Amino acid sequence: MYQRLIFISSSRTHLMTNMLSLNSSANRFYLSLGNVANYSSKKYYDIVIAGGGMVGCAMACKLSKESALRGMSILLLEGGPNRKEYDLSAKKNTLDKLYSNRVSAVSKSSVRLLQSIGAWQIIEDLGRNNAVKEMRIWNSGAGRSGGINNVLAFDNVKDLAYIVENDTILGALYKKINEEQNITVNYDTRVNQCNLSDSHRDLATVKVANGEISFETSLLIGSDGYGSKVRSAISGQQYIGWEYGQRAVVATLHIQSDEDNIYKGHVAWQKFAQLGPVALLPLDDKTCSLVWTTSYEEANRLAELSDNEFIDALNDSLSEEKESNNSSLLLADDAAHILANVLNKYCQSNDENKQSKKIKSIPPIVVGVIKDSRASFPLGFGHACQYVGQRVALVGDAAHRIHPLAGQGVNLGFSDVTELSNQLNQSVLTGADIGDLNALLNYQTAAQRHNVPIMLGVDGIQKMYGSKNNLVPPAITTLIRNVGLTICQSTPIIKVCIFKMKLMIIHVYILYV
Amino acid sequence: MNLIAKKTNISNSFFIFRTLTQNYVKETVNAHEVEHHSNMKEYWWNSNGPLNALHSFNPLRVSFIINGLTNMKKIETKNIGTRQSLENIKILDVGCGGGLLTEALARLDGNVTGIDPSKELITIANDHSVILRNKNIKYFNESIEEHVLSNTESYDAIVTSEVLEHVSNKYGFLTKCVDCLKPGGSLFVTTPNRTICSWLSVIMLGETFNFIPKGTHEWEKFICPHELQSILENNCECDTISINGLSYDPFTNRWSWTDSTDLSYALHAVKST
Numbered sequence A: 001m002y003q004r005l006i007f008i009s010s011s012r013t014h015l016m017t018n019m020l021s022l023n024s025s026a027n028r029f030y031l032s033l034g035n036v037a038n039y040s041s042k043k044y045y046d047i048v049i050a051g052g053g054m055v056g057c058a059m060a061c062k063l064s065k066e067s068a069l070r071g072m073s074i075l076l077l078e079g080g081p082n083r084k085e086y087d088l089s090a091k092k093n094t095l096d097k098l099y100s101n102r103v104s105a106v107s108k109s110s111v112r113l114l115q116s117i118g119a120w121q122i123i124e125d126l127g128r129n130n131a132v133k134e135m136r137i138w139n140s141g142a143g144r145s146g147g148i149n150n151v152l153a154f155d156n157v158k159d160l161a162y163i164v165e166n167d168t169i170l171g172a173l174y175k176k177i178n179e180e181q182n183i184t185v186n187y188d189t190r191v192n193q194c195n196l197s198d199s200h201r202d203l204a205t206v207k208v209a210n211g212e213i214s215f216e217t218s219l220l221i222g223s224d225g226y227g228s229k230v231r232s233a234i235s236g237q238q239y240i241g242w243e244y245g246q247r248a249v250v251a252t253l254h255i256q257s258d259e260d261n262i263y264k265g266h267v268a269w270q271k272f273a274q275l276g277p278v279a280l281l282p283l284d285d286k287t288c289s290l291v292w293t294t295s296y297e298e299a300n301r302l303a304e305l306s307d308n309e310f311i312d313a314l315n316d317s318l319s320e321e322k323e324s325n326n327s328s329l330l331l332a333d334d335a336a337h338i339l340a341n342v343l344n345k346y347c348q349s350n351d352e353n354k355q356s357k358k359i360k361s362i363p364p365i366v367v368g369v370i371k372d373s374r375a376s377f378p379l380g381f382g383h384a385c386q387y388v389g390q391r392v393a394l395v396g397d398a399a400h401r402i403h404p405l406a407g408q409g410v411n412l413g414f415s416d417v418t419e420l421s422n423q424l425n426q427s428v429l430t431g432a433d434i435g436d437l438n439a440l441l442n443y444q445t446a447a448q449r450h451n452v453p454i455m456l457g458v459d460g461i462q463k464m465y466g467s468k469n470n471l472v473p474p475a476i477t478t479l480i481r482n483v484g485l486t487i488c489q490s491t492p493i494i495k496v497c498i499f500k501m502k503l504m505i506i507h508v509y510i511l512y513v
Numbered sequence B: 001m002n003l004i005a006k007k008t009n010i011s012n013s014f015f016i017f018r019t020l021t022q023n024y025v026k027e028t029v030n031a032h033e034v035e036h037h038s039n040m041k042e043y044w045w046n047s048n049g050p051l052n053a054l055h056s057f058n059p060l061r062v063s064f065i066i067n068g069l070t071n072m073k074k075i076e077t078k079n080i081g082t083r084q085s086l087e088n089i090k091i092l093d094v095g096c097g098g099g100l101l102t103e104a105l106a107r108l109d110g111n112v113t114g115i116d117p118s119k120e121l122i123t124i125a126n127d128h129s130v131i132l133r134n135k136n137i138k139y140f141n142e143s144i145e146e147h148v149l150s151n152t153e154s155y156d157a158i159v160t161s162e163v164l165e166h167v168s169n170k171y172g173f174l175t176k177c178v179d180c181l182k183p184g185g186s187l188f189v190t191t192p193n194r195t196i197c198s199w200l201s202v203i204m205l206g207e208t209f210n211f212i213p214k215g216t217h218e219w220e221k222f223i224c225p226h227e228l229q230s231i232l233e234n235n236c237e238c239d240t241i242s243i244n245g246l247s248y249d250p251f252t253n254r255w256s257w258t259d260s261t262d263l264s265y266a267l268h269a270v271k272s273t
């Protein structure tokens, strides 16, 4: 024991004289790591976010608002330029509102996220958020006698969702980002290569296309859209994806609705037509945004048409009626009605005021299309099996891409943002590294639990409505379609009864196959 | 080693963790364990690896420490609920192993020292801590008996997590720990209980999986909360502030607090002033 004591004191003396490394014989090991800041020449940020779309921007804002993450350095890499559309002051000054053709149906929970980062306030001040108070959904087998009989109307004293242009959301988010000292934005900077290590000890590195600079980070967040570079860098990644062979034709329209409706200007219309769903999302009482899903050929044909021909084609599609056998329709409708009732019970237990009813209604008539607002986008389905890896996480379309028929795309992305940011906040509060895999895995579990049922549901509905399968008897098809409508309408209940929802989806799948 | 690698994660973590911390009992590290530990480098910091139960334990034990210190008014108000919560608090992690807990405490701006009698583990801990930037962390390869000689009454908090069950002379170990503590400082202990329940899980693991060498788990060495409490109160001039039960779900790899201390528990005691 005496000898050991000598060792200890001698090693302490050595230490004073900076000879610690030579003192290994003393069986002691001492290293102070107080100052290793400069161990790499690459530029370091605590968090790097690849992709400054709506989801990436919301992520940056949300992270800088979390109590435990305050003051962390965040770098946002956006492949595109700093567009003038992001400047919202231009929007405020124009008297006649010129709407952009890309809009999103923002759900309540997305609004809560945007509120928490202060972006919703900006959007509200601009008055560019139109509330949807009623949804009217029908299909091409609904029967027609001076109006469409089986329109499922779904309303709520509270608002169902808000229609906001993507540009406005982005503008508000960028405004917030510019107010944050700790967020740096690099525009025109495409992520080219990501090096992710399996070792807990190494940082993630990101190389960009146009420069020699590379960045090092404790956590890389991929929000670079459906062609994500970050996603493919995750080891063992499997991405399930397919193209629907469909395109979404978008445009901003002037409409005329003869009906006297208390919700005038706040009704969203969706028709499940033969080639795919057509949605009219209200921007104000005269204007709405079109998302018309159709085949590639049809989309190409529509693109060739003049504006007037396009309007005619659209009106035809909205009023188009398919011949169908009345008795089978009745059967299908009954079944759908029963289901709607069952589902409504769940809704009511959650929210007393929610109601779904069948009404007779005339869809709006399109009278004009705003110049240069027509465009079209390809549609696909995709899901990353792994949202996370060591020091990396995916959010938004980088992790999942869905058909826009239920308007869930950006909402799923925003719910990822909320979830990831919560998990990171909690784990950092308990001393974890921000890139710690345990917290990221918790995020993955929660996000997939939320996203997968919705994705399967939406994909299922797409498949049903997109069905050209002649082998399926008309009654069954109509039944499936109506059940699909009910599922689609009842998205709020997804949270209440995920289990039942899954059962139904499985049911629907079985019926379909 | 190959054979072990094939077994399930939970059992692995038990085995490796136990053998690693076993050193504590011995004055010096014996040769065959040194060799054994050189293979462990990969494991300590792999949160998907055999020590995943220990990784997932971190959030709970860290919040236990933070809550304890908050209750004792040791944490500055401005730092509550931030990632600087341990700023200006001097903490000793006794039996720090590869530094899982030590790093977490340092990341919260604690002024942290980790000690462990295993040279290999201290090397692992040191190697890994380069990931921390500008944090106060120090590691020493020494036992508490050695450490106390030059560090009497110098820490605000002492943490000894999943260590006590490997120590034969609990009385000696605990008194030395408390000697390092400033008056009014906090001692945090987590350790499995000595009950039928913990005995069963050890036997179940040991015999069902049939790979834990007999004697790895010296269940007799486990200590009950009331025994620990009585040593601390009668011999170390400490007051027990709280004893909380812990449970672990191997299927979800999650720890949680429970009312029952049957399996494992966390204890917070304060040295009288």
Ligand SMILES: Cc1cc2nc3c(=O)[nH]c(=O)nc-3n(C[C@H](O)[C@H](O)[C@H](O)COP(=O)(O)OP(=O)(O)OC[C@H]3O[C@@H](n4cnc5c(N)ncnc54)[C@H](O)[C@@H]3O)c2cc1C
Pocket (backbone or CB within 6 Å): A050, A051, A052, A053, A054, A055, A056, A077, A078, A079, A080, A103, A104, A105, A106, A189, A190, A191, A192, A223, A224, A225, A226, A228, A229, A248, A250, A291, A377, A378, A395, A396, A397, A398, A404, A406, A407, A408, A409, A410, A411, A412, A413
């Ligand atoms: C026709 C249509 C209608 C839709 N309607 C709705 C709707 O009504 N409601 C709804 O919720 N959702 C809707 N969606 C879906 C929604 O638009 C997307 O889910 C949403 O835009 C995804 O946001 P994101 O930020 O994840 O990805 P994106 O919007 O794709 O953004 C990705 C960003 O990353 C940048 N980027 C890409 N690669 C790189 C790189 N390598 N390096 C750096 N930056 C990069 C891009 O420039 C872009 O800014 C619709 C989609 C379509 C196609």
